[in-house]
Amino acid sequence: MGWRSKSIWAGRCTLINLVAQTLPTYVMSSFNIPSKIYDRLDAATRRFWWKPKATEGKFLAWKAWDKLYLPKGKGGLGFKKAKDSNRALLAKLAWMVASKRDSLCMEILRAKYKVRNDWLFKEPPKAASPIWKAIEGVKSIIV
Secondary structure, eight states: OHHHHHHHHHHHHHHIIIIITTTTHHHHTTSOOOHHHHHHHHHHHHHHHHOTTOSSSOOOOSSOHHHHTSOGGGTSOOOOOHHHHHHHHHHHHHHHHHTTOOSHHHHHHHHHTTOOTTGGGSOOOSSOOHHHHHHHHTHHHHO
C-alpha cells in the first residue's frame, strides 16, 4: 500500500490536470461557457478525484475542494476551476485584440467591430457574435 497508493493519487492528479482540464480549452478560449457547464465540469473533476470508479452516488471528500485548487507551492494540487480558466482564456483573447496583435483573425475582429484606441472604454455593440460578446464581457480584466 505504500508507494503504490501514492502513485495512484499522483496518476489521478496528472489525468485531471492534463486531460480533464485541458480538453475544454479550445471552446473556453472562444466562448463564454454557461455556469451550469462550469459546475458540471468541476463536479466531474471532483468525482474522479475522490471516487473514480463511480459515475454517481455519494462520496466522502477528505479535504475541502477549495484547498485542492490552490497552486502546488501553496499546498494544493494545482487544479483549475472551469470558470477561472474560461475567463483567463477570454481575457487573453481580449488582450490580443487590444494590443493590436498582428494576425488575420484579430484583424478581422477589429475590422468587423470597428475597434479603435478607445475600445476598452466604450459600450459593447448590441448585435454581436457570441465570441465578441465573450470578449466584451472580460474587458474589465485587462483595463
